[in-house]
Amino acid sequence: MTENWLGRTLELEIGPVAHGGHCVSRMDGRVVFVRHGLPGERVRAQVTEDNGGGFCRADAVEVLTASGHRVTPPCPLAAPGGCGGCDWQHAEPGYQRELKAAVVAEQLERLAGISREVVVEPLEGGPLGWRSRVRLIAGRDGRAGLRAHHSHRVVPIDDCPIAVPGALDTALGKRWRPGTELEATSDGDGHVHLRELSTVHGRTKGRQLSGGLAVQHAADREWRLDAHGFWQVHPLAADTLAQLTAEWADAPRDGIAWDLYAGVGLFASVLADQVGPGGQVFAVESGRRAVADGQRNLADLPQVRLRGGRVEHLLTEAPKPVDVVVLDPPRKGAGRAVVDAIAEGEPDRIVYVACDPAALARDLSYFAGHGYSLTDLRAFDAFPMTHHVECVALLQ
Template sequence: MSSHTQTQFPSTTEVKELVLDVGPVAHGGHCVARHEGRVIFVRHAIPGEKVRARLTDAGEAAKFWRADAVEVLEASPDRVEHFWHAADSRRAWTHGHPPVGGAEFGHIALERQRSLKAAVLTEQLQRLAAVGQFPGGEVTVEAVAGNSAGADPTYDADTGLGWRTRASFSVTAAGKLGMHAHRSDHIIALREMPLASAGINRLRLWNIDLQGIERVEVAAPANGSRPLVLLAPAPGTKPKRLSAIAAQLPEDVSVATFDPLTDDVQQLRGRTWVQESAAGHEYRVTGAGFWQIHRDAPEALVGAVTGFLHDGGFLSPGSVVADLYAGAGLFTAPLADAVGETGSVLSVEGAPGTSKDARKNLHGAPQVEIAQGRVERILRQKPRNFDALVLDPPRAGAGKAVVGQLMAASPRAIAYVSCDPASFARDVGYFQQGGWSLAGLRALDLYPHTHHLETVALLVPSR
């Protein structure tokens, strides 16, 4: 469901399969195997298994190949039956097509999934940041099950299903709801989405004729408020066709069109935003604006961030803090609560629409200043003596220049929230080169059955 590059899958007569001994897990949702000295990244396997793997990307000049496990010859004790046929590599290839992306760890017991994610985070921090000792000992990835479970009978933290309150879909040439195969333009039609919440699945989007639409985004807030379906029309799609699609959805669902390149949203029915709840606050999030997708992620992340800062003595009434890459204000609102009217919060977000949401969400907090623009520019324009910074950058991370600027601002502490172990580890390395150290680390399993995880770290100046 993320961006993809085109892969041409070989025809049946060209298929090449290899028997491989599966080695360690690697960042990106695959394991490492070798064949005649060449590295092969194998998906849908588990370290220690022997599998027959189908090559999916195997150019002779390539430094490494990619493959999907299609038969397990020696199984790991942690292998389980995949919960989703469309994402099950063995079943999908039997039917002549690759599996959908988005549940690449679904064949692994949840506890082992978390140990594999911990291994990836550990390896990235050791290799990219030269971290030799971790706060609290070894890295562990925590299961997350919050207070919202009772609101959705399909959500089950023990099985890792029903947690997604947001989902992104593609559309087949025949107008059916679908998802892409990994690293491919190939779209597989869907008849179910087990990771999605009841609020999404009740829409039964797979029964709707979506001809004229290229992409569908759905947001169904965990608080039960009105869902929003966003339709990205193909060029030339007529308004009448869009109205016909909207008419196939339940009346209590908002429907709008959006442009994935500009994020421009146009109302078809209802409202163009959803109302989210977290940490005792209400948040308006417009269109495809960012919000955590696991129903319990907002509470869990706010708790981790404020816990680190509060316990370290960096967050209290009167503190001066900043929330960088702030989105609609998920962290800004509880930070404002913590610093009170005698403190201040600078909330910085680059996207104009999302920053507008933040202004609406924080209008009742006079201690908050909302600034729209690049983090680097705003920090130069609004220098102050920060007690703490909260940093939640996009997947690419903050980068060397921004990390240098953050250290130059001389806060007493930085809470760094990351969804990518590689960019996170790289940035931790930059902090350490600048004389900072990793004082706290929590890893949360906010994406069960995928290789993704969320990390919250506390960074402090070593001096």
């Protein structure tokens, strides 16, 4: 039986970065996933989780030999026992992108058999002050804060350096009933929207405390939508992704395009401009509010048909054959059934927007089974200081 190491302090050599915001180390035949360390460092790490299997998790609580890429975190709570929102504040920003690129490349190689050099590109504005939507929870003292990593414990905060300046002022400026969950969103015009969340029968509902209808700007359009619905969290991400999608989709005039997991129709608007009034854009989104927002925002584009429902159910109604498909699935990816359904449409090009490199790599392996190859890939640091990365893949 494996000895339980919970609470034990280990002296470790930190190995390569792994998917999820930690690095890999090994001791006595076991894998140790270490947070707050960097490749090549020697640290003392305290085990924070051990379920008795072949691996455990630990926090680097003391750095014995530091990496040349280590910096002082801009937030004192980005440390063992602190807030769980950031993974890489202790690494210089350029090195953070190198770590993320290594993760994307490793996932592509391991899960899809694709060997490719990856570069993660920064977005303008720097690594701080970018997060436009933050979810908070009130602790026992009524102060709003963020949860610790892998924990329900609330870490009270006075500010969050990665949040858009001013976005949290109202939420942090008063006391709340303990356990109250809040979501603050700063929109494209700088207005802050705040709601209180509650869970009823497993579904999250919100009581709007201020605002509610957000204004965003992307793809040469103004968007009015639910402030707490899906929209890219980084202020520059939506327009960056829309521009790249337009370049790679290259839908033919009077052609047919699909926009799957369409949200409010950002990519559908791009595709509509390309196919023109004589073409068709078949868009699918499961969120009811997003569908309503999208239909209202795209009312001037009759070539767009935005349907509400699950992608795997509605693709049977999609016009075929399709010239180009754009998909932006949730973190878990599209999955084999959706990939098979897309391949049945025989698109010439597929533009896959992904927020999880493991799910992307798995789905690329499914597409390869239908004869589609990865011909281009770009990755963006749309979530600085965290382990998350946004990728866009072109398949043909």
